[in-house]
Structure formats: structure tokens, C-alpha cells
Amino acid sequence: MLRIGSLVINVSDTGRSGDFWVGALGYERGANPEFLHSPDGSGPRLHLDTTDRTHLDLWTDSAAEQAAEVDRLVGLGASRVPWDYPDDADFVVLEDPGGTLFCVIDTSR
Structure with a gap:
């Protein structure tokens, strides 16, 4: 079944934006700190990227x-x-x- 797996967000600073989205959504950083996910793994991931649209x-x-x-x-x-x-x-x-x-x-x- 097709599902939203992640939203890639173009940001200028992955650390600063990551801190914001962790606080805003209660997400956690993955092994790669540019990937954020909900604590229980539900919902789409956020992928913070400085080069991709x-x-x-x-x-x-x-x-x-x-x-x-x-x-x-x-x-x-x-x-x-x-x-x-x-x-x-x-x-x-x-x-x-x-x-x-x-x-x-x-x-x-």
C-alpha cells in the first residue's frame, strides 16, 4: 500500500531545524541526525536536507x-x-x- 514515508524538507541548518522539529513534534533523531521519526515509529519521517528540494x-x-x-x-x-x-x-x-x-x-x- 502506498503511504507517505517521509517529508523531505529543504533547510539551511539541519541541526537548528532538527532541534525545532524534535521539540515541535516530539520526534527523535535517527542514527543519521538528519532523519527524525516519532518515538513509536508511526507517521512519516522528516528528512532534513540542505541541498534537496x-x-x-x-x-x-x-x-x-x-x-x-x-x-x-x-x-x-x-x-x-x-x-x-x-x-x-x-x-x-x-x-x-x-x-x-x-x-x-x-x-x-
């Missing part, structure tokens, strides 16, 4: 589910975005009909 990461549980969801989303009006993918990419970049980018990620990798 703000966008949603939508998670799937397998490569087959990822492919099916990408096809379904394209059928709803999303478009594939030309992207320079690394060889081991676990994500597909799409844009909604308004041009907002988002990723569909296979979390099984």
Missing part, C-alpha cells in the same frame, strides 16, 4: 508494488521526470499535474 517520499514494500504504483499514479495524471539515477536507485521521480515533484520508493532494498 522539499518533496514527499511515498513508500512501497517491493519493486513490484513500486512499479504498479508508478503506473497507477501516471494513470491519474502524474508524469515521469527525466532524472540522473544512480545505478542502485530505489526511487522513481514523478511530478503531479501541477509540476510538484515527489518520489516513489521501494523500501525493500
Whole structure:
């Protein structure tokens, strides 16, 4: 089932922004301090990033589910975005009909 796995937020200072979001949401820092999560693991993670644009990461549980969801989303009006993918990419970049980018990620990798 497709779900919001994380919200990538473009910030100028990951430490300062992390401190704010930890206090605001009661989230905790992960092993990588740029990744914040709720104490019980429910809800989406926050990924603080100084170089990436703000966008949603939508998670799937397998490569087959990822492919099916990408096809379904394209059928709803999303478009594939030309992207320079690394060889081991676990994500597909799409844009909604308004041009907002988002990723569909296979979390099984």
C-alpha cells in the first residue's frame, strides 16, 4: 500500500531545524541526525536536507508494488521526470499535474 514515508524538507541548518522539529513534534533523531521519526515509529519521517528540494517520499514494500504504483499514479495524471539515477536507485521521480515533484520508493532494498 502506498503511504507517505517521509517529508523531505529543504533547510539551511539541519541541526537548528532538527532541534525545532524534535521539540515541535516530539520526534527523535535517527542514527543519521538528519532523519527524525516519532518515538513509536508511526507517521512519516522528516528528512532534513540542505541541498534537496522539499518533496514527499511515498513508500512501497517491493519493486513490484513500486512499479504498479508508478503506473497507477501516471494513470491519474502524474508524469515521469527525466532524472540522473544512480545505478542502485530505489526511487522513481514523478511530478503531479501541477509540476510538484515527489518520489516513489521501494523500501525493500
